[in-house]
Amino acid sequence: METEKSKGTPLELFWTFFKIGAFTFGGGYAMIPLIEKEVAENKKWVTNEDVLDIVAIAESTPGPISINAATFIGWKLSGRVGAFFATLGVVLPSFLCILAISYVLRQFERVQAVKYAFFGVRAGVLALIIKALSTMFKQCPKDLTAHILMAAAFAAVAFFNVSVLLVIASCAAVGLAATLLAAGKEGAA
Amino acid sequence: MIFLDLFWTFFKIGAFTFGGGYAMLPLIQAEVEAHGWMTTAELVNFIAVSESTPGPFAVNISTYVGTETGGPFGALCATFGVILPSYIVILLVARAYEKFRESRAVAGCMSGLRPAVVGLIGAATVSVGQAVFFPGGISLAAITAVPFIASAAIFALMLMLLFKKDLHPIKIIALSAALGIAIGYAFGL
Numbered sequence: 354m355e356t357e358k359s360k361g362t363p364l365e366l367f368w369t370f371f372k373i374g375a376f377t378f379g380g381g382y383a384m385i386p387l388i389e390k391e392v393a394e395n396k397k398w399v400t401n402e403d404v405l406d407i408v409a410i411a412e413s414t415p416g417p418i419s420i421n422a423a424t425f426i427g428w429k430l431s432g433r434v435g436a437f438f439a440t441l442g443v444v445l446p447s448f449l450c451i452l453a454i455s456y457v458l459r460q461f462e463r464v465q466a467v468k469y470a471f472f473g474v475r476a477g478v479l480a481l482i483i484k485a486l487s488t489m490f491k492q493c494p495k496d497l498t499a500h501i502l503m504a505a506a507f508a509a510v511a512f513f514n515v516s517v518l519l520v521i522a523s524c525a526a527v528g529l530a531a532t533l534l535a536a537g538k539e540g541a542a
Numbered sequence: 543m544i545f546l547d548l549f550w551t552f553f554k555i556g557a558f559t560f561g562g563g564y565a566m567l568p569l570i571q572a573e574v575e576a577h578g579w580m581t582t583a584e585l586v587n588f589i590a591v592s593e594s595t596p597g598p599f600a601v602n603i604s605t606y607v608g609t610e611t612g613g614p615f616g617a618l619c620a621t622f623g624v625i626l627p628s629y630i631v632i633l634l635v636a637r638a639y640e641k642f643r644e645s646r647a648v649a650g651c652m653s654g655l656r657p658a659v660v661g662l663i664g665a666a667t668v669s670v671g672q673a674v675f676f677p678g679g680i681s682l683a684a685i686t687a688v689p690f691i692a693s694a695a696i697f698a699l700m701l702m703l704l705f706k707k708d709l710h711p712i713k714i715i716a717l718s719a720a721l722g723i724a725i726g727y728a729f730g731l
Contacts, residue, residue, distance in 0.1 A: 375596045378712055382562045384598070410639055411562075413652050416628025417600040418562035424632040425639075433633065440629060444621065447597020448605050452617055454595065455609035462587070466723055469731065473722015474590040475583065475674045476693040477714045480700035481593070482670060485564040486663045487705075492656075499657040506661025510568065511668050517572040521558050521658055528654020529647060536646060 360430045361398055363438040369396060370423050370442030377419070384419040384443075388426070398430055419443055498531050544612045545619045551577065552604045552623035559600070560655045566600050568662035571669070579607050582673035590719075593711045600624050692725045 361369065369391055377384040385408055392398050399407070411421035420440060427439025461467055493499060502524050509515035551573050559566045567589075574580040580588070592602040601621055608620030635642045642648060675693055676684050684690055696718050703709040703717070725731070 374598075377596060377598075378593060406639070406643070409643060410632075410635065413560065413642075413648055414628065414631045414635055415558060415560060416556045416625070416631065417559070417566070417598045419598045420600070420625055420628040421632050424629050425636055428633060428636045436629070436633060436636075440625065444597070444601050444625060447595065447601045448617070448621055450595050450597065451602050451605040452609055452614060454591065455606055455617075458591065458606075465726075469723045469726025470719035471587045471590070471722065472689070472693070472726060472731065473696050473718040473720070474715055475586045476696040476722075477700045477718025478586050478589045478593075479667070479670055479674045480697055480704055480718075481589075481711055481714060482564055482567070482663070482667050483701060484704045486660065486667060489561070489565070489656075489660050489663065493660050494653060494656060499653070502654055503657040503661040503664075506658045507664045508661075510572075510662060510665035517569050517662060518554065518558055520662060521560075521569075521655065524654040524658030525651040526654065528652065529650035532646060532650030532653055 361396065361435070363431060363434050365396075366427050366430060366435050367438040367442040370427070370439045371445060373423075374419070374443040375446035382418065384422070388422060392426055399426060403429075498527070502527060545616060547577070548608050548612055548616050548620040549623040552608075552620045553626055555604075556600065556624040557627035560652070561659055563599060564663055565659050566603075568659075568666045570600075570603055571666055574603075574607060579611055582669060583677060586670055586673060590715050593715055688725075688729050689731060692722075692729070692731075696721050696725075 373384060373387050373391055377387055385404070388407075389401060389404050393401050393404050407422050407425050408418070410425060411418045414421055420443065423439040423443040424436045427435035427437070429435075430439075462471070493503070506520050506524055509520050510517060555566065555569050555573060559569055571582065571585060574585060575582065588603060588606060589599070591606075592599050595602060601624065604620040604624040605617045608617035610616075612619065672680070674697070675690055678684060699721075700714050700718055704714060709717075
C-alpha cells in the first residue's frame with residue numbers, strides 16, 4: 354500500500370509506542386496528538402492524513418482507541434510483528450504502573466487524609482463524566498432515530514436494568530437496519 | 543476459575559466498547575459490579591487514579607481488577623482479554639480498510655452505536671451521581687448533611703471550571719482532592 358516511507362523496526366515501534374503510552378494521561382483521545390507528533394511528524398512513518406484515517410477506523414472498531422491505533426499503525430509499518438510490538442509498547446507502561454500501584458492502593462485508601470481526598474475527587478470525577486457526556490452528545494448525529502435510540506438506551510439501563518451488552522447490540526442492529534432501509538428507498542426511487 | 547472469568551469478562555468489555563475514554567464506563571460498571579469485584583464508589587475512585595496514571599483507562603482498570611482478584615497473572619489475563627478483540631479486529635480490517643471505511647454496513651452500525659453510547663453514559667452518570675451524593679441512600683437527612691453539601695459544592699465548582707475554563711482533568715482531580723481534604727478536616731467528616 355505504501356511506497357517509499359521509512360519503516361520502523363519492531364524494536365523502534367515498541368519503543369515509540371512505549372513512550373506514547375507512558376506520557377498519555379487519561380488515554381483514548383488524549384493519545385492522538387502524541388501519536389501525530391511522534392509517529393507522523395518525528396518519525397514520518399505515516400502522514401497527518403493517515404492519522405485522521407486511523408482515528409476514524411479506531412472509532413468504528415471495538416476496543417480502546419489507543420490500542421486500535423497502535424495495532425493499526427504497527428501493522429501498516431511492518432505487518433503482524435509490527436502490530437504486536439506497537440500494541441505491547443502502548444500497553445506496557447500502564448500495565449506496569451497499575452500493577453505496582455495495586456499493591457499499595459488498598460493500604461493507602463485507609464489513611465484518613467486519602468479518604469478525604471477521594472471524597473472530594475469523586476465529586477470531581479462526576480463532573481469529568483458529565484463533560485465527556487456533553488462532548489459525545491455534541492458529536493452525535495441529531496436525527497430522530499438517534500434521539501430515540503439515545504433515550505431508549507438510557508431508560509433501558511437506568512430504569513429497567515436491561516443488560517448493557519444487549520442494549521449495545523440492539524442499537525447497532527437498529528442503526529444498521531435504518532441505514533439499509535433508507536439506502537433501499539433511495540435505490541428504488 | 544477466576545483467570546478464565548477475568549479473561550472472558552474483559553474480552554466482552556473490549557469487544558463491545560466503541561469509542562474512546564468514558565465510552566467504556568457503562569460496560570465496565572455493569573460487569574465489575576455484577577461480579578462483586580468493585581463498588582460504584584471504588585470504581586469512581588479508580589477513575590481518578592486512572593486519569594492520573596499513564597495509559598488508556600481500559601488497560602488501567604483491567605490490570606487493577608485483575609491484580610485485586612487474581613494477582614499478577616490475573617492482571618495479565620484481564621488485560622490480555624481487553625486488548626484481544628481490538629487486536630484481532632484491526633488485523634482483519636487493516637487489509638481492506640478503505641472498503642471498511644466506506645462500508646454502508648459499518649456506517650449503519652455506527653449510526654446506532656453513537657447514540658447508544660451517549661444514552662448509556664447518561665445512565666452511568668445517574669448511578670455514579672447516586673454513589674457520589676447519596677452513598678447511604680436518598681433521604682431528607684442526607685440532603686441537609688455536610689457531606690452532601692460539600693460534594694455538591696465541589697461538583698458545581700469543577701463543572702464550572704471544566705465548561706468555562708476547560709481545565710485539564712488532572713487539575714480537576716488535584717483540586718477536588720485538595721478541597722476534599724480541607725473540608726474533611728475542617729468539618730471532621
